[in-house]
Amino acid sequence: MKYNVATSHPLSTMAGMEALERGGNAYDAMLASSSALVVVQPHFNGLGGDLFATIKDNGYYCINASGYAASAASIDFYSRNGYQEIPKRGSLSSFSIPGLVASWKIAAEKSTMGIGENFKRAIQFAKDGFEPSRKLVRAINRFEGGDEDFNNIYKGTDSWLVQKSLGNTLETLVTEGLDSFYNGNIADKIEADMKEKGGLITKKDLLDYKASITEPVKVNYRGYNVYTNPPVSQGLTASVWLRDLNAYDLAGMEHQEYYDTLIKTMHDAYNIRRKYVYDGVKLPENIDDMKPDNDQPGNQKSNLSDTTAYSIFDGEIEISAIQSNYMGFGSGHSIKGTGINMNNRGSYFSLDSENKNSLKPGKKTFHTLMSILASGKKDVILGTMGGDVQPQVNVQILSRVIDLGSNMPDAIAYPRFAYPASIYGDSKVYYESTLRLNHYEPVDDLNDMMGHAQGILIDSDSEAGVDPRGDGLLHYMKEKYFK
Template sequence: MKFNPEEYKYSSRRNVVYGHRGMVATSQPLASQTGLEMLKKGGNAVDAAIATAACLTVVEPTSNGLGSDAFALVWIKDKLHGLNASGYSPSSISMDKLKDRGFNEIPKYGVIPVMVPGAPAAWVELSEKFGKLSLKEVLNPAINYAKNGFTVSVNVKKAWDTSYNIYKKQQGEEFKYWFSTFTKNNKTPEFGELWKLPHHAYTLESIADTNGSSFYKGYIADKIDEFFKKYNGYLSKEDLANYKPEWVEPITVNYRGYDVYEIPPNGQGLVALMALNIIKGFDFSYKDNSDTYHKQIEAIKLAFADGQKYITDSNYMKININKLLSDDYSEKRRKTITDMALMPESGDPNSGGTVYLCTADGDGNMVSYIQSNYMGFGSGIVVPETGIAFANRLHNFSYDNNHDNCLMPNKKTYHTIIPGFLMKDGKAVGPFGVMGGFMQPQGHVQVITNLIDFHMNPQEALDAPRWQWIKGKQIEIEPTVPYHIVNDLIKRGHEVKIQPNLNSFGR
């Protein structure tokens, strides 16, 4: 048979899916099945989320891995809990040291932008606090796929090739271990190929057997420490040993009678909430209206301007979150929106490469969970014989000493990955989320407004064509946005690009 697995000539429609005893939603069918397997074994939504997250490090390593960060919103026993499992910068790093080494900016790739990974600790923390099954049982499906192989899906293959082409351009011996881990004979997998990741299996088994201690305090930590010393990086076994995820109180705004929840900073969920707070003062008559698009885009621009100025590690934030989310401040920002596209500027409230998954069980427990390496596989750094591909989140720090999010030791940076959760009248409606870096708060806003303002069903709310703000007056939109809307947005001063790569709008 001859066919192109990337080509789809005709539009398709998926129906809303209902479930009674549980549900798992992910970007990869094998991972979804893994989560359902945990529910069938008597596990709860938390067990299903951990199993699915671990499985995704194997079957979709192009977007997350054993060196990822993670965030979760957990609804259990009629209460919403927030978990921040993002890592912090190494204790020995500083801007002065990087400048002394000749760096004019924080690099995207290599050992420099690597921070402490948080995802394995998130699995342990979630399992100990809320899980019903043992961590070993929950991680077993991921171990089996890593040992015995999994079929490589279309989007994963495409993303794998993209990373391959990036890393082969990097200079330095330290990058060769990505190729020895993720290629065979210097080739990436083919569509549908059975692919094994034995080093992943080794590390996952170690995490399961030691309840994560080998990764942060044992022989895996020693391997990590040895590697980063060899290649002049900053991550150390002391950094790993001192790491622990944080339970945090979710932040929220009320949007037309619904309570929308996000993880507080250092995550950018605050951007989504600020934007919703601004647009709730507008009356949207219907979706396919250029005025609706324009006002939502302008609100996101204003929210991002504030977010990129103020969001950082919560211990270093100089602005009170409640001020940014106040109705008075939102009204002030709303009044700056006119009929024309504006250049986004931050306000002063004092004066007035990711995988997302969600699970639910028959008892009504739900998990909104996200983990990421950032920029695909991340830094391009893999510790030999461990399968650990490290994220490159340190690249998100500012290189300006005067910026709130400036690089410092033991500090968490502005983080793009965000899980969302929706409630009404104190009751859970459910988890939601999208992927795609800085698209994520924009996707959250669009999904929520589709559901609440335009009464779309959940599948329709995801299928609806999306837009994204890039910078300045630049926006990108999906090709299926009606032409009259595109034309009017251009007249309003937006610099519009039709973007055929739909993955960039948050899968």
Template sequence: MILLLFLVSCNNGSGSEKIKAAVICTSPEAAKIGIDVLKKGGNAFDAAVAVGFAMAVAWPSAGNIGGGGFLVGRTAANEAFTIDYREKAPMLGFKDMFLDEKGEPVEDMSTYGYAASGVPGSVDGMWRFHQKYGSLPWKDLVQPAIDLAENGFEMTRDLASSLNYQAENLSKTPEAAAIFTKTGGFVIGDRLIQKNLANTLRKVAEQGRDGFYTGEVAEEIARSVEEKGGFIRLKDLEQYEAKFRDPIRFNYRGYEIISMPPPSSGGTALYAILKSFERYNPADYPYASAEYIQLFTEICRQVYADRSEFLGDPDFYEVPMQKLLSDEYISMITDQIKFADQHLTSEQVKPAKDLIAESTETTHWSIVDEKGNMVSNTTTLNGGYGAKVVAGSTGFLLNNEMDDFSIKPGVANMYGLLGNIANAIEPGKRMLSSMTPTLILKDGKPFMTVGSPGGSRIITIVAQAIIRVIDYNYSMNEAVNLARIHHQWLPDEIQFERGAMSFSVAEQLKSWGYELNRYSSYGDCHGILFKNDGNLQLGISTRSNGAAEWY
């Protein structure tokens, strides 16, 4: 059974069908591949690997083997874990590598072309994940993606439109142009065939991670990047290693939240937002009221200010996690909140130094199996189609994740986020991220999986989805699809989607001194909610792309 863009009644828990296992992502082809793995006896972790490689074929703007991401998982035996397969700076990287002789950022250098790419982590991440938690043979999980790349698939209207929109950038190099552009433009129903990518995936299927990080593929990546002025070398690829990290775990109104630690800022920021919101009674802040929007905004203002100052790769920088996850820190946030027209501006809100010494083009999938294994995974190339260049004859796009470093203190990245020394470029360092894959338990049992793309807005997207379900009793479908608000310290504005607030609420906020900025819809958030009757309630984004399969 497949679902695109909308949910049928049974998925909202109101129908007679009992859902035992489900796969949600942004590609119908990948969703079908994932559910087929579950039907063949694979677990949720096997399905996650298969979906990951299928997304690299079917969702080229963000699905990838040339990027990286973060995965949060939980076994049926109640073991929670995370995998950090974030990209790394090449060993030739250095703090000022994207600055000119005057110390100013070189336009587009960190966002377009071979120099913008960090060392990819996706293949190694999936390999190590499968080695520890998979049950089906590795080759069987990669083969469906090989078939999809070899035989092609019919483009949706959204994919054709997306590729046409990026055609000018994708046509700047012959390798990308040959795959992702077409004279006259693509139309719905055109077939996207990727023979070179299929060949690369065959090597990965046969040799595991070594089929990507050593041998012919690695040599071709290194050759093409060096030839075009980039920084990745063969040694960078050979030495790349994804990491298992302890998840961030905390209680929110009786629910256990499990999310991603640094170098993702997601779990840390989610903790701060939810634990601050927990100190207020939702009944006093009706959903979508001016009071609710103000409270959420003021919490996020301080959280994003501290994100810019204190978070980075813990392997290189001593992130003050003990203090960022403390009651003292939450008190600092809530004690300075002032309401109505007495609120602070972002100029007045500074990172909490007295206490403490992301693209919209990301993609997410949530998977649960009938045994209770859970996966929440977010992956990206950073900007749409990453650096817009293909690594030689490999057939895959490289990321432009180097832009997620703090290129220069006080200079914003492509998402408007500022950074400091904690996220400065260093050889082998992982760049900071906003990705927030999250699992939630209730009384030790599965309750929810949730995650989203959305660049710097990912954290607030996930936080709002959780708040809607737990505090305001919305369904999973409503939680991921209701219009959203966002504030990230700088710029000092409340960003909102159409429908996020009424005219009267907007006028009230303006009278309190807030600047409002309406944005187009963003963030294909997906989630799965476990109902008390044992049924699953699926939430699939209706913003642009949502696909699910279940049984």
């Protein structure tokens, strides 16, 4: 295909493809797909979440739409209120300023169609409803951290999910402009709800927020330039890992040796992650000068992050993007009357003032979100959910494409391993049983621990791959929603 969209939900993919078919560019497809994902995958992302993207458009650039801690969020505040760690759910976990809508402002400036046209499907799915996937229904039934406003929207969902208040909020963004989220009617509702529920975000915090455009981290891997997000994103982890893998002839290795080599070099990359990925870091000018931190990690278990990644190609512009509310539905704190589910990304901060990722007002936490573009004999647009294992999923798929000559669908579907270690703790290495490895821990195939990846491979044509571990391959009749 001359253009392509790969997302983790078929309705979002259809919305993005429809934007391209109507003459829109990649930014239009991004807005259509991104807004649809907010509606159809609320257990992975939302208007109260954040976004990272890597984009090829007459050069390469990244978007960092992650939030910083609200002005009232501090170690002293939590210590005075008797907390040894930041809560994972509730209004005191939802103090990271939402950045997703700010990223839409950047995309909207480069799009060719109006916001109303690009949000049309998202508003339809929200107000008229849609058939939720089994994974979404299961996530709703298992989620216990929601406040009354959250539960009124989601609890009891079985065969059809309607989110009218979310649809109304999306319509407000169309009629009053995207700025209304940070300085308008929506911002007023967020501040009022925060005051009522004991939250920390004020309208001034929202007004001061801006998404940023940054230079990518770049590494050459076997003739491919691979671009990803700089810190606070953990994308750097994949870059230094690929740097080290250049020293090995992976294509000539037997199966076990191939995976032993990937895993051995991965550990050094994750030690570098712990040393260099935090807000305010000064990176060496040359990626080759980054050396691992050999301090032994602690024992705190990683929390798998539920996110949603998507890839877009319009024939020229390439976008790899990922958005999230962090853990499942995020904080479970839903802004009254809006359908906005707030993220709980701030709970990743440490309350240890000596830690590189310690909480401070205005600071951004270490971020698991990352996106990938690679350019060489072919181009690769790639992203995955999976929290701390995202670099592993991306590197394994890239290696299968670049080293082993795989096509995109097979590279994404192929069994994987995962090392779900946070910056605070260590982990075992797990693998999907069909991979048949020695030394490591087997788990069931098509395991959510291994992430849900989406990607596009571009040669003379474009080829999309969607992960069988997620919702992207569910069968939907187009006529049911797209008329």
